[in-house]
Amino acid sequence: MADNPGRLPCPIREGAERHPDAQALTFAGSAWTYRTLDVEVGRWVKSLEDRGIRAGERVALLATNHVASVCLFWALGRLGAVLAPLNARLTRAELSPMVEDIEPRLTLALGALIDRLPSAERLESFITTSTASSPQCASLAEDTPRVILFTSGTTGRPKGAVITEGNFRASCKASASNLGEHPAPRWLGTLPLFHVGGLAMLTRTAYEAGCLILHERFDADAVNRAIDSEGVSHASLVATTLERVLDARGDRRVPPTFQLALIGGGPVPVPLLERARAAGLLALQTYGLTEACSQVTTERPTDADGRTAGPPLPGMSIRIVGEDGSARGPGEEGDIEVRGPTVMAGYWRRPDATRDVLRDGWLRTKDVGVLDTRGRLTVLSRRTDLIVRGGENLYPAEIEAVLLNHPAVQEAAVVGIPDARWGEVPVAFLALRAGQPTPTAEALDAWCRQSLAGFKCPARFSWVDALPRNAMGKLERTVLRQRASADVKG
Known part of the structure; x- marks a missing residue:
């Protein structure tokens, strides 16, 4: 040429x-x-x-x-x-x-x-x-x-x-x-x-x-x-x-x-x-x-x-x-x-x-x-933790960082679950900080949208007493994915 x-x-x-x-x-x-x-x-x-x-x-x-x-x-x-x-x-x-x-x-x-x-x-x-x-x-x-x-x-x-x-x-x-x-x-x-x-x-x-x-x-x-x-x-x-x-x-x-x-x-x-x-x-x-x-x-x-x-x-x-x-x-x-x-x-x-x-x-x-x-x-797998939503790559660590900045959130973990329309959507699991009132899903969504594009925001927020971790203290995302999928089926 x-x-x-x-x-x-x-x-x-x-x-x-x-x-x-x-x-x-x-x-x-x-x-x-x-x-x-x-x-x-x-x-x-x-x-x-x-x-x-x-x-x-x-x-x-x-x-x-x-x-x-x-x-x-x-x-x-x-x-x-x-x-x-x-x-x-x-x-x-x-x-x-x-x-x-x-x-x-x-x-x-x-x-x-x-x-x-x-x-x-x-x-x-x-x-x-x-x-x-x-x-x-x-x-x-x-x-x-x-x-x-x-x-x-x-x-x-x-x-x-x-x-x-x-x-x-x-x-x-x-x-x-x-x-x-x-x-x-x-x-x-x-x-x-x-x-x-x-x-x-x-x-x-x-x-x-x-x-x-x-x-x-x-x-x-x-x-x-x-x-x-x-x-x-x-x-x-x-x-x-x-x-x-x-x-x-x-x-x-x-x-x-x-x-x-x-x-x-x-x-x-x-x-x-x-x-x-x-x-x-x-x-x-x-x-x-x-x-x-x-x-x-x-x-x-x-x-x-x-x-x-x-x-x-x-x-x-x-x-x-x-x-x-x-x-x-x-x-x-x-x-x-x-x-x-x-x-x-x-x-x-x-x-x-x-x-x-x-x-x-x-x-x-x-x-x-x-x-x-x-x-x-x-x-x-598109990397272990990667979530692919409608062709867009979503990284849990980025979303989790925003959630952890919320005064009521002690722990945060984001996983992807299958979705008929988007392929996958992010779901957030959160542990409440002691002495704080539990925010509504609407309030958490608004919090995320201040720092994240809309397509990165979790589709659902679930509160847990504590995030599951193994003996080494590593977060067990597989457990959370199974729990999130079970919640959808339930």
Whole structure:
């Protein structure tokens, strides 16, 4: 793709030269060809240059999906600068330490979100209609950082995964090799651009000379309209959104222009996958993570039964290891480790965390899984304590820290329980502090929402005399999960 070996050009500029009239992006009723998008990205480059943004500097962004986010991403690439997209669902208190960690040269936010980042400038008005288009378009080395994506560890402290240009390119190549070449794919972009899945759609369409059908947020009726009338060929969903799309479709089958949907965010119920295929919608299970630039394994379109997350993508390797680090054979459970060109460069300013997770070329995911005799992966646990709610990762330690700040709470533990709509929801077990009145569930929910995004707040609060612990004083979460499940059944 690049004329200069080892250097990678901007795919929007390349598209403007090779297929200028091909559609590159649609959003909110407007459309951009590669030619017009190239000009628009150049205007963003000019504004960033005028603000002194140079190679290696960071720009923080708080936004839902928007055309300005797309232009900013490609413009920063032309300057060799780094985008740090922040989760638009987080509170001001949650965002603050991330911004401090990034130390951005510039902070931008959509007007509707700007109150959460007081130092931010308004994204929509960052460039003006009179801004000229800069021709600056640096080619990038494969190891050039492109984004810093925050992903919480089990301690709840945010870590910024540094994803490079080479990571994005390798992810695109591996996915295309698995799914099959398409002359001009039209990917439906409902995943947020502050998640690795959303950025994978953005980059993949550009590298493959396709078009991103970008939606501000997920809406089942809008998704079905796009599938039926906008020629969407590919989509990425999670189980809950797939179910909502099928509910909204009723008995209508998908048109032949729609090839397949990738389903991430955790295991998908087999009946749901079968229901999708009955409607003509081929849904492929995947396993991925931010640190590996989205997909690691995916079912093959010609060999998908919904029983596993599929084999590793071409160019990727998976192994299952025991606690002693030795490799496990087919059918033996253990920790999932990943190796390949999509694996991140490391965690931003966290050398100890980077050394802990990247060893001898292998990414230690700390997820638990098993490979079958055909090399297909089944994920058994998204880390021991992780809760996956509708595709969003929730970490108990973060929620527990908020609850423990309440004056009436002596002890707190959060576990996940199965939920028909969201996959899992968090449930909190609390021990009352002596001499304090017992808060109501409504009061505890309000307390949590002061510091946590709504999707992180517990679905239920249960009071106990004391939390169960083993002889070593370690919290027995399994006991709590069993108790929570029994309470639901009861």
